[in-house]
Amino acid sequence: MKAWQIDGFGTPFQLRDVPVPQVRPGAVLVKIETSSLMSYLKEYVEGKLRRYRPPQGAFTPGGNGFGTIEAVGRDVWHLKPGQRVILSSHLVTQENVEDKAQILIGVTNFGGVGEALQKDWPDGTLAEYALYPVSTVTPVEGLDHIPAEQFSIFSRCVVPYGGLVRGRLAAGETIIINGITGAYGTTAALVAMAMGAGKVIGVGRNKHKLDAVAAAMGGRIETVALTGDVKVDTEALRRLTGGGAEMAFDMVGQADDPSATLATLGGLRRNGRLVLMGSMATPIPVDYMQLMGNNLEIIGHLMYEADAHLKLLNLLRIGRLDLSPIKATVFPMTAVPEAMEAARVASSLECIVVRN
Template identity: 35%
Template sequence: MRAATLTAFGTPLVVHDVPDPTPGTGEVLVEVLATCVPPYADEVFSGERRYPLEPPVVPGVGGIGRVLHVGPDATRLQKGDLVWCDSTVRARDDALTPDITLQGWSSRGEGGARLARHLHDGPFAELMRIPTENAYRLPAGTTDLARWSALAVHTIPYGGLLAGQLAAGETVLISGATGNLGSSAVAVALAMGAGHVVTPGRNRKVLDLLVDRFGARVTPVELTGDEDTDRAAMAAAGPVDLVLDLLPPEAPSSAARAAAMTVREYGRVVLMGGVGMLGGPDLALPYPWIMRNSVTVRGQWMFPRTANVGMIRLVATGALDLSPERITRFGLDQVNEAVAHAAAHGGAFERTVLVVQ
């Protein structure tokens, strides 16, 4: 098969012939059809983000594929099924705290690294083997697979909103709302029934775009960079029931703190972004404020398995409308152009997609 391989950090991906993957028991072989290229892929491949990938590796984060082979443990999945391939792989030998790897992308701890060495390669290839439980059938008649590959983006904030127990009618503040993941979170929160979404950011153009797309249920807040001023402006748009932070690694912890501290008494804060991953001060939320206001603060990496089913339903029913998203397609042989394009076009509702077959 043809695949795009990261041979070393800081070098272009190499598209070449490699051996076909051989699925084992409990695994599925999938023909990759479309996979979304993250806007920060160039930062991963350069080594800037210091992800625990071990080159040589075929990278990528999930995708849409067609099943070519299933093992004896599959009772409903069949050859020919169109599936969403979730990259979040969990070890099967600990139900309470399983080790996790993002196949072809990242991992957590030594256990996750061991798992990554077994399921090493991702979807920047014609074929990929994945665990049986990571293949989710798409509805019959699904078309425009490049657009559906954006599940790789939308399922992440969906997991955060589920972790924060977002209820219909509530007000949620999306910290980082003008970014690629943050703008997705706005759309997903509204699809889940949020009554009101507060969208702070410094990009006026994107703030206006969010209002144009979603109307009066969105309240934009243009940030100044001053922590106290910005906290007051965000709080004035409340009361805020839930804060979901999706700020990138380069964002200062003060921006995340200002957003978190807008939540109401008994409110919830979910941290899913990259703040602090490149160094800098800690988040430093005040102990008395958390305690006296009975605020719940939790981290969330990725999402539970059930989130894949929920997200597919949101898209299939039209609750989450993917049609306004701007899709740019590249072939596998154009993978380096795709990575560069994704870096330059990582704004709200912009998707760069490898169409492999």
């Protein structure tokens, strides 16, 4: 089969002929139809993202994908050849222990046992076939009318869904989304509305991008363009939310200025929750008395629970999750380098998809 591979960070990204993976117990072999590209894939393969821990030796990047099961291994009972499935990069060990190891297949490990886990499952979805552990494979039933590239957009929604569930977003609540003009921030708004949020407030620094997202959402969200002054921005959020939101969601990537996050925290009402899922590159100087006096929660969260795809598919199935504001731009398998460049500069209203 054809597969894109690197031999480690900073090595050439090459389309190679490699053996089709052999099916093994507890795994499924999937014929890949589409893969969505991470916006930072170019920087990743070039070795510019030093916090990531890639597999050792040659491997295929790319985490999430969509395709059809080609074969199943022993100890796979429910999944069958011919089923359409979504592949998730988020792999968590299944042992009954308190601190389970986890990795992002084709992307990174998080140390400890995760290094050994990654050696077993190094390869992602930028190939004609992918072998994935059964716990990361979700069947897609009753949605045959939805084209494969739409499921690449759907996969982007699952990450913020995990954080919104962790933050206990309830129907009718107001939520502030910091970083709404980013890829995951925009999908967080779509998912929050699907979950019944009463009001969605989008926060960002670029008014032009904020207006574009608001227009794509058909007026279903309101936005605040940040000034960088925490006090001014906090007051603007509290006015727009009528005294404060029940929940805030921070999805800003690689931020080196905490002012937006602090303003978002200040926009919460008493008993409010702030979920952090971005990648702040600097410490956040929180006010101890602000947290204590207002019963505020700050919740750090990584990825999502194993059943997230199933539950979010149900929201898609009944028409609650609207993917239409985001458009897929499709590249052929042979054009991954060009697709990486497109992903690097794409807006949050565009999803770059590689199709076999």
